[in-house]
Amino acid sequence: MLVLGIESSCDETGLALYRQGSGLLSHALHSQIDMHREYGGVVPELxxxxxxxxxxxxxxxxxxAAGVQAAEIDAVAYTAGPGLAGALLVGASVANGLAFAWGKPVIGIHHLEGHLLSPLLAQRAPAFPFVALLVSGGHTQLMRVQDVGEYEILGETLDDAAGEAxxxxxKLLGLGYPGGPAVSALAARGRPGAVVLPRPMLHSGDLDFSFSGLKTAVLTQVRRLAEPLDEQARADIARAFVDAAVDVLVAKSLTALKRTGMKRLVxxxxxxxNAQLRAALDAAATRRGFAVFYPExxxxxxxxxxxxxxxALRIARWPEQARxxxxxxxxxxxxxxxxxPA
Structure with a gap:
């Protein structure tokens, strides 16, 4: 089965062709970062x-790129949510219009399910079941994944997600949009321990997260230090923030593995x-004897x-879901x- 995938939930337009048995044939992506950078964030109408x-x-x-004709496509998948309403409607309209014109079935996909399953596209792909740490945009969740469509939330953020933080x-450090890569790059030049920030909910006893307090602690540090902040001070704060966020994400992931008895983390x-998160998880995997998997x-x-x-995975398992x-x-x-939701 050859499936066309369309993603348009926020600020990236992505299309791809995936064939069962062969894998990913081609994918193309247009990022709107340059357009939204002027405004410091995503403008939904634009x-x-x-x-x-x-x-x-x-x-x-x-x-x-795949060397195929449109007539060879067997089904069209698109992101049905969550995301920006207008952006989602564009992808859904294009997907259903193409499927109607071609006489092919169409299926709406949960955006986070796409992220959750994306490591299956890597050369080193995980097998089911596994624990998943999902850190995407406004979502930070730990999940038990038994199989496609079989997900149990073990813990999630109570306020700001890691990406939002x-x-x-x-923004507090005067960096550009998008913030994640910029903070990570600046943190690499920071001095470990020069600034110490809290690890929210590190010892809460559950698998939930909270990153709003960490954001507030960064604000307090920025106000405490003389302004304008020099480059080293900004790097030290960025390092402290990244270290704190990574410590919490790693600790909660290890607890989830222990409680579920699983040996695979996705x-x-x-x-x-994030390079710091990957390095910390890789080190923990070596020490604790579990396997960790990432998307490309x-x-x-x-x-x-x-x-x-x-x-493709949903249609293979539940053909009736293709409309x-x-x-x-x-x-x-x-x-x-x-x-x-209806």
Whole structure:
């Protein structure tokens, strides 16, 4: 089965072709970072308009790269939520329009399920079951994953997610958009221990997270130090923030593995590309004797490949989920593991 995946939930337009038995044939991505940087964050209306401009040219790109014709596509998968309503509607409209024109079935996919399954596209892919640390945008969750569609939330953020805390810390330090990579790069020049920040909920006894207090601690440090902050001071604060966030994410992940008795940890989502987090988890895996898996770096951000994969896996397991009526809705808010809200 050859599946076209379309992702348009926020500020990246991604299309990809995935064939069961062969794997990922091609994928193409357009990032809107340069457009939104001027505003310091995503402007939903601009994001939606840009998705409209990019979708069909990207389709031509992935078809050419894979060396296939549109008529060979067996199904179309698209992100149905969560995300920005207007941006989701663009992808859903394009997907259903193409599927209708081609006479092919279509399936809506949960954005976070795409991230969750994206490590299956890596050369070193995990087997089911596993514990997943999902750190994407406004989501930070630990999940028990038994199989495709079988997810149990073990813990989640109670306020700011890790990605949100990275972005807010970047603004406090005068860094550009997007904040995560900028904070990580600056932290690499910081001195360990020069600034000490709290590890929120590190010893809470559960698997939940909270990063709003860590963001507030960064604000307190910025106000305490003389302004304007010199480069070393900013780097030291960034290092302290990254160290604190990574400590919490690693500790909670280890606790989840211990409580579930599992030996495989999957890390997915944008923060999963963070070099400090990967290094800390790799070191912990060596010490504790478990295996840790990541998506390829170019598939950590939003992308069509993860949507095509999730669509193919769902259709293979539940063929009835692929629709031929081409009626659709999108769900800006949608909890993973629950039916799509009406």
């Amino acid at each position: 994001a939606s308009r840009d998705h409209i401009r990019r979708a069909l040219p990207l389709l031509e790109t992935v078809l050419a 990275f972005d807010k810390t970047a 890390v997915a989502g944008g923060v999963g590309a 770096l170019d598939l950590c951000t939003d992308n069509g490949a993860m949507i095509a994969l999730a669509g 031929h009526d081409y009626r659709f809705s999108v769900s800006p808010r949608w909890e993973l593991g629950q039916p799509q």
